[in-house]
Structure formats: C-alpha cells, structure tokens
Amino acid sequence: MSRQPLLPVAEALAHVLRGATLLGTEAVPLTMAAGRTLAEPITALRTQPSFPSSAMDGYAVRTADAVEGAELRLIGESAAGHLFSGRLEAGQTVRIFTGGAVPENADAVVAQEDTVREGDRVSIIINAKPNQHIRPAGLDFRADDVLLEAGTLLTARSVALVAATGRSEIVVARRPRVAILATGDELVEPGEEPRDGQINGSNGIMLENMVRTAGGEPIELGIARDTLEAIQDAARHARDLNADVIVTTGGASVGDHDLVHKALSAEGLKLDFWRVALRPGRPMMAGNMNGIRMLGLPGNPVSTHVCAFLFMVPLLRALQGRRDVHHQLEYAVLGTSLGENQGRQDYMRGKLTLSETGVATAMPFGRQDSSMLRLLAEADCLIMRPPEDAPRSKGDPCRIIRLDEHL
Ligand SMILES: Nc1nc2c(c(=O)[nH]1)N[C@H]1C(S)=C(S)[C@@H](COP(=O)(O)OP(=O)(O)OC[C@H]3O[C@@H](n4cnc5c(N)ncnc54)[C@H](O)[C@@H]3O)O[C@H]1N2
Numbered sequence: 260m261s262r263q264p265l266l267p268v269a270e271a272l273a274h275v276l277r278g279a280t281l282l283g284t285e286a287v288p289l290t291m292a293a294g295r296t297l298a299e300p301i302t303a304l305r306t307q308p309s310f311p312s313s314a315m316d317g318y319a320v321r322t323a324d325a326v327e328g329a330e331l332r333l334i335g336e337s338a339a340g341h342l343f344s345g346r347l348e349a350g351q352t353v354r355i356f357t358g359g360a361v362p363e364n365a366d367a368v369v370a371q372e373d374t375v376r377e378g379d380r381v382s383i384i385i386n387a388k389p390n391q392h393i394r395p396a397g398l399d400f401r402a403d404d405v406l407l408e409a410g411t412l413l414t415a416r417s418v419a420l421v422a423a424t425g426r427s428e429i430v431v432a433r434r435p436r437v438a439i440l441a442t443g444d445e446l447v448e449p450g451e452e453p454r455d456g457q458i459n460g461s462n463g464i465m466l467e468n469m470v471r472t473a474g475g476e477p478i479e480l481g482i483a484r485d486t487l488e489a490i491q492d493a494a495r496h497a498r499d500l501n502a503d504v505i506v507t508t509g510g511a512s513v514g515d516h517d518l519v520h521k522a523l524s525a526e527g528l529k530l531d532f533w534r535v536a537l538r539p540g541r542p543m544m545a546g547n548m549n550g551i552r553m554l555g556l557p558g559n560p561v562s563t564h565v566c567a568f569l570f571m572v573p574l575l576r577a578l579q580g581r582r583d584v585h586h587q588l589e590y591a592v593l594g595t596s597l598g599e600n601q602g603r604q605d606y607m608r609g610k611l612t613l614s615e616t617g618v619a620t621a622m623p624f625g626r627q628d629s630s631m632l633r634l635l636a637e638a639d640c641l642i643m644r645p646p647e648d649a650p651r652s653k654g655d656p657c658r659i660i661r662l663d664e665h666l
C-alpha cells in the first residue's frame with residue numbers, strides 16, 4: 260500500500276453525506292410505521308382530552324360538599340363514552356368511571372375507595388381537594404400543537420400519538436434502495452457447503468439487516484466472483500433495479516484480486532476517497548456511479564460492520580431526512596489501561612457495564628482482530644480513540660458509541 264496520508268474519519272463522513280437529503284415520500288398505514296421516518300410535521304387536529312375527564316372510578320363531586328362525613332345523593336352516571344347530561348347541584352354526586360366526562364359543576368372526583376355507598380346515598384370518608392382525579396381538557400395536547408416534527412424516527416409510542424390525533428395514515432420517507440454486493444472467490448452462500456479454502460459469506464447478510472434496521476430497502480445482488488465482468492454485471496444490475504446506493508464488501512484493498520474500484524470505474528464510478536484513517540476499515544472507499552451513491556467497504560467482517568455503522572447508517576438516515584443523522588458519542592470510563600494509539604481513529608469493540616452509582620465502564624475486548632465476528636456479536640459499544648491518542652489508564656474517561664440493539 261502506498262504511504263499517502265489517510266483521510267480523517269470526519270472528512271470521509273462529510274464526503275459521504277454531501278448532498279444527501281430526503282429521496283421521496285409515501286403514505287403508509289399506522290400499523291407499519293414504526294422504524295420509518297416522518298416526512299411531514301404532525302399537528303394536533305383537536306384537543307385531547309376534549310373535555311375534563313375522570314382519572315379514577317369513583318364519584319364526581321363539588322369540593323364544597325365533599326367533606327369528611329358528608330352524605331351526598333347519587334343522581335346519575337358518567338362512563339367513558341356515555342355522557343351524563345345534567346349538572347350537579349348542592350349535595351349531589353354522579354357515579355363516574357375512568358375516562359368519563361366530569362359533569363358540569365363538579366370540580367373533583369372522589370375515588371370509590373374513599374366512599375361508602377348505600378343505595379343512592381354516598382358517604383365521603385376524606386375531604387376532597389379541588390380538581391383531584393380530574394384530567395383537564397387539553398392535558399395531553401391542544402389543537403394546532405406541533406406534536407412531532409418532520410424527520411423524526413417513528414416508534415410504537417409516537418405512532419400511537421399520531422393515532423390519537425385521528426389519523427389512520429402517515430406520510431413517511433420512502434425507503435432508500437440499497438444494492439448489496441459481496442465479492443470474493445472464497446465465498447459461498449450461507450447454507451451452502453464450503454469447499455477447500457472457501458467460507459460462508461456473512462457480510463451480505465449483515466448489511467441487509469443493517470439496511471433494513473436503518474429504514475432502507477435492501478436489494479440483494481448476491482456474490483460476485485473476483486473478475487471485472489462479474490462485478491460490472493452486478494453494478495449494471497444495481498442500476499437496472501434503480502438502486503439509490505450500492506454497497507460493496509471485499510475487494511477494497513491492494514491485493515491482486517481486489518477489483519471493486521477498477522470494475523466500478525468502468526461503469527462510471529467517480530471516487531470521492533479511498534483509504535481512511537480508521538481502524539478497522541482503512542481500505543474503505545466512497546464515490547458516485549452515474550447518480551448511484553457508492554460505498555466500498557473492506558471485506559473483513561468487523562471492518563465491514565464498523566464502516567457500515569459509521570458511514571452507511573448516517574447516509575441512510577440523511578436520505579430519509581432524519582433530524583438526527585449522527586451517532587451519539589457518550590462518555591464512559593475505561594475498564595483497562597491502553598497504550599498509545601497510532602495514526603488511525605480506532606473503534607475498539609467492547610462491553611459496557613454500569614456501576615451501582617450509574618457510572619458506565621467500557622471494557623475493550625482483549626483481541627481486536629477485524630475477522631472476529633463472535634466478539635463483534637458480543638459487543639455493545641465501540642470505544643473511540645482519536646489518532647495519536649496518548650496512553651490511557653484504567654478509570655480514565657473515554658468516548659463510546661453504543662451499538663443499537665438491532666444494528
Ligand atoms: N498489503 C495490504 N494488505 C491488506 C491491507 C493493506 O492495507 N495492505 N489492508 C488490510 C485491511 S485493513 C483489510 S480490512 C483487508 C480488506 O481487504 P478487502 O476489502 O480487499 O477484503 P478481501 O481481501 O476481499 O477480504 C478480507 C477478508 O474478509 C473476508 N470476507 C470478504 N468478504 C466476506 C463476506 N462477504 N463474508 C465474510 N467474510 C468475508 C475474506 O474472506 C478475507 O478473509 O485487507 C487487508 N489487507
């Protein structure tokens with residue numbers, strides 16, 4: 260490999276994200292919306308609750324009447340979905356259930372545990388306080404409130420909020436179409452029997468799952484052999500299938516069989532960068548192939564994951580108009596001492612533990628070989644060390660990125 264200076268990670272990411280904005284929108288039913296990105300703000304169409312309602316099963320009262328020892332006369336019932344149409348006069352009470360509208364003139368609800376009932380007589384055991392157990396109109400939201408902003412990642416919780424506004428559909432970002440190509444003569448599909456020198460490919464599967472988790476639509480291009488024709492065929496296939504992004508894995512380095520750059524250049528690839536000051540993942544490349552964004556990831560499985568996590572996931576978020584495109588860096592303390600870092604930004608795989616006082620300790624795994632999928636699967640964080648970082652002691656602060664439970 261030539262000794263050219265490597266591109267800093269932040270600059271490489273800026274290249275990858277340049278011009279990456281919302282690709283398009285589509286309406287989806289609410290039942291399918293979690294994990295998608297909201298494409299337009301959600302404004303409350305009405306006030307919720309639209310009427311003061313009870314938070315308890317009990318009795319609606321006027322606080323002036325509902326003092327300890329008082330006996331009130333029951334004049335009706337208000338249940339969720341069934342209004343009591345009258346109004347409360349002195350000495351009266353209305354049976355009320357959770358969610359029922361508070362009748363006119365009532366200003367408190369007494370929980371039924373704090374009463375004794377005999378026929379239509381209700382005795383109060385404890386003084387009622389004004390407004391107790393009453394949810395005022397607009398407690399949750401008011402008409403015209405902006406409840407969710409465009410670019411929000413939808414969760415089951417936020418979709419429920421949308422449902423509460425009265426909508427049955429929601430406009431979300433269209434899924435970026437991501438063609439995934441594994442390259443290598445040594446690869447056979449999962450489930451196939453590897454012969455001498457062969458292995459079961461795993462990067463393609465990993466990338467497909469990562470694409471889906473990040474809101475994209477994976478397009479499986481399968482495995483290309485280490486020939487220019489095979490890789491070029493796959494690139495043409497990606498174009499025919501209207502891919503927005505093509506992600507390759509393997510063939511990114513300097514070996515005689517590392518052909519991705521050459522093959523895709525013949526299909527119009529213009530490279531933005533090749534080789535990043537990153538460990539693992541130095542041979543990473545990115546560019547544009549006639550309008551299709553291209554990420555060329557190294558083949559070592561951990562390098563593939565770290566590069567996809569650091570570059571592909573933010574890119575897919577940006578292409579869905581997400582407000583939060585970047586991974587969040589958090590602080591933890593180191594669980595072990597570490598020697599000086601070399602010239603690349605390091606992303607060490609490790610485990611987080613929480614002390615009894617809530618301090619997060621990050622323990623890097625003892626081996627950081629970029630072929631080790633087992634440790635990658637076990638990791639729950641990446642411990643980030645900038646280039647040339649000084650030696651660190653156990654207990655020193657460090658920066659980490661949590662690995663999302665689905666990534
Ligand atoms: N002389 C140099 N050699 C290497 C350098 C270098 O700078 N100079 N860089 C090393 C680094 S760092 C990495 S990472 C690898 C990346 O190389 P490639 O992208 O060309 O990857 P391959 O050679 O195709 O494969 C590497 C390794 O990964 C396995 N692999 C590939 N694809 C898959 C897949 N789909 N599923 C599972 N495993 C896969 C492959 O069998 C190899 O073992 O280059 C270093 N070499």
Ligand code: MOO
Nearest residue numbers: 539540541562629
């Ligand atoms: O940096 Mo390579 O990506 O060591 O595995």
